[in-house]
Amino acid sequence: MQRYFIDAGSFGDHQVTIGGNDAHHIVRVMRMRPGDKVIVTDGETREAVAELMTLSEGEVTGEIVELREMSGEPRWRVVIAQGLPKGDKMETVIQKGTEIGAAAFIPFQSERVVVQYDGKKEGKRLERWQRIAKEAAEQAHRSKIPDIHPVLSWSALLEQRERYDLAVLCYEKESAAPSRGLRETIREADLIGEARSVLLIVGPEGGFTEREAAEAEACGIRIAGLGKRILRTETAAMVGLTCLMYESGEMGGR
Template identity: 40%
Template sequence: MQRYFAKQGSEDGRFTISGDDARHIAKVMRMEKGDRIFCVSPDGRTALCEIENITGENVEAAVVKWEEGSSELPILITIASGLPKGDKLEYIIQKGTELGAFAFVPFIASRSVVKWDEKKAAKKTERLMKIAKEAAEQSHRSHVPDVASPTGLKELAEMAKSYSHKLVAYEEEAKRGEKSALAEVLGNMSSGQTLFTVFGPEGGLSEQEVSFLKEQGFRECSLGPRILRTETAPLYLLSAASYQTELMR
């Protein structure tokens, strides 16, 4: 069943879906009065709804029942990725959303080959947010991850100050055989706590960048004995978090 994120909460037991989502319901799905959809309110509550009216710009749906439970990860994980080449960032955001990431922060690492100017950044960020929304709908989530505009390392560290835990994935730690930091952090996290994780671009993070992050309270960690690609590493961590906080508890 289709799921749509409403821009406003339900009023009198009804949701109004507008814009692209309304056109998708009417033109793509060709739904009619009486068909049912899921609507998600801005506060993350999900309701089974029945379509009552379809106009050119809006779809009105009445709440049949509110859903119990949540499909969200019990911990809130932000993924900070050094800008990679090609469409790898789109892949990270699509799959990372499916795996439960709370937010994404692209950042300009010293080894990032890709450089976004201000005009491109706004357009690309808008596209990335659309990818996150569609992935959240597909995976039946109740939260659409935020996608920040590309930032620098210092700004990234400032954003992470309020987080409960902070990790930086560093391949040199894998080479040295480190294998306890990630498991220890995930094992000690309780529901509602936050984790900010930093991953380098294709060339990895420089020693200077890792040193700076350590000074800002980040802890180095490896992601197992194998060296992972920049688009694989965040997905490994999110999968490990799901296993530790959802399947093991």
Template identity: 55%
Template sequence: MQRYFVSKEQFIQNGIVIQDEDAHHMIRVMRMKEGDQVIVSDGQERTVLAEITELESKQVQLTIVEQLPLDAESKWKVSIAQGLPKGDKMELIVQKCTEIGAASFIPFESERVIVQYDRKKEAKRIERWSKIAKEAAEQAHRNSIPTIAEPHSWKQLLNSFEQYDLVLFCYEKVDGEGQGIHLKNVLSPFKEQCTAEGISSPTILLIAGPEGGFAEREAEQAESAGAKLVGLGKRILRAETAGIVGLSCVLYESGEMGGV
């Protein structure tokens, strides 16, 4: 069943008004008609089953049929910090990590980032990424849309570590052993700690580098700031793959995907 995210203001008493692109999608693309039902969410507090009662040229009116449970979000809130990649790779990262269950995204600049930062261009890119996150969240039947922060400097990212219960720094060189194999060794005791301390919804920052990876001094700075240096297996992953794999591993270990 088709799902749409709308603002709280579009919920009116026992009804909903859908406008703009979503209304166009319902009328012109999906060719919906009166009596059709969809799922509508405000991305925060309400997700409902609603029935179309009236279609106009630029808006659709619906009546709420029933409230639906808010059970589509992971208990572990994982934010993806991604070194700005080239081209449209960030679009893939946002789309797939949203489907998997990322809570938010933080693009950042680091020593080996190839992309030249431009505030005006980044504003348009953030708007584009936000649209992709919305569409992916609708497709995945999530209850909320991940937020996308403005690009952080490396220093800003380091200073943000204290906001999280756990910071994971994906690094191919862990303890001088080459590709790291220690992600599970970090997540298993962290899960036990959360259980012991009664932390039901821990916040986690997962950091993935750009195409050139991280400089050794950046790894040292991240570790000094409180991050755990972890590897994602014995193979070197592309910039657009690391966050997807890391997020999947974290949510599996949380029990989200059957991990124990």
């Protein structure tokens, strides 16, 4: 069944209302009819199967026929901090990261970021990124839509460390040292089997400078490699996230 996120105010005791682009999608793209069923969630506490009753391009109503358990979220809350990449790579990170299970995304500036950041365009860019996260969350049957944070400076990102049980910076110069790989770093942190929060920090195309790596380590951020191969920035984010999901037991790990 198709899945849609709706506002809490549109989620009644017996009926739900779906509006905006989602209503258009139901009527014009999916060509649904009264009697068809969809999954709706408010992204917080409620999820249900609804049988459609009335349909128009502006608004669709449905009757709740089954309440469901919200079970689409991983045990670990993993946030990806991504150095701003070129082109549409950030969109790829958000889309695929949402599918795999990322809880949020923090774009940031660092020394080797080559993208010319324009604060005037940030609102539209964040809106687009949030829309991509919503669509990916619906496709992947997530229970919540990941948050997209405003772009942070490098120093502001380092200040985020204290909010997480573990923060890891993926640094390619550590790739030749197996004892400092991501798997070992996770297990040394003794997170297995617990509901934890993890910040995964991935650099832009040029990676991190030695100074940045040293600053991160001084803040209590652990340095880890992702193997012997040099990965593209968007690939590194997905590999690191997948490793964390596996180690948390999300994909049959410990």
